Amino acid sequence: MTESMDQYMRAAYEEALAGRNEGGIPIGAVLVRNGEIVGRGHNQRVQKGNPILHGEMDALSNSGRHPASFYKECTLYTTLAPCIMCSGAILLYKIPEVVVGEDVNYPGETAFLRSRGVKVTILNNEEIIRMMKTFIEENPTVWNEDISEEV
């Protein structure tokens, strides 16, 4: 079953599209606290030559410094299932809930997140799946670099 986007996943998707328009890897994320977007970002590997700025990491980076009490009221929305680095960041900051646009093109570490108590919802939205599938087919080298797979 595929699910539609709410305003927050829509914002994460817009981040992904912004990244694509910059020539980057189209993965976007927003950090939401009590209904308000408090951080947003997208993968910056190509744009900034930076291997740690996955979409989720860029959103956390852009949200700035906060105490633990801040993050426990947050939900992270990301267009693609988070890798182990981004999952680790979610666990470090004890973000209790993650909403994932799709896990068809990349399985990520949602099972690991759940095993450590994070609530994970996977939408598998068709528009996001199609967008990411097209990007991977057209850009296999940079995609494999981003998930550190040998080719």
Next chain:
Amino acid sequence: MTESMDQYMRAAYEEALAGRNEGGIPIGAVLVRNGEIVGRGHNQRVQKGNPILHGEMDALSNSGRHPASFYKECTLYTTLAPCIMCSGAILLYKIPEVVVGEDVNYPGETAFLRSRGVKVTILNNEEIIRMMKTFIEENPTVWNEDISEEV
């Protein structure tokens, strides 16, 4: 038993001390490939107001973009046991070996790293332990923010 520092842990420690001299959290790291330091950095929470730039992440960030084949020849040296975010980054990039200055002041996720096949060596060097202990005692608020612990 406490062990002495080799040139790489010494470089990571110098990064930690540089961070302390900047008013930051004194945790440093270097990425070493075939005997050569290819990335170095230190925690930048205070200096850059950035929650994702732990020492290990800053070193990976400063080392730039690389394919998976690059990282598999690397060892990461870090003064403090890596948290779950930094451990996730180590696993994403399949860095096979991590050398840890100490895990007395923070246990980190070395058991998790080992469970996923990473070789972890923990030196528990006295000089690094003492330096970090003093920092935490004098700066409990920023330290707890960095590991996202409620106070």
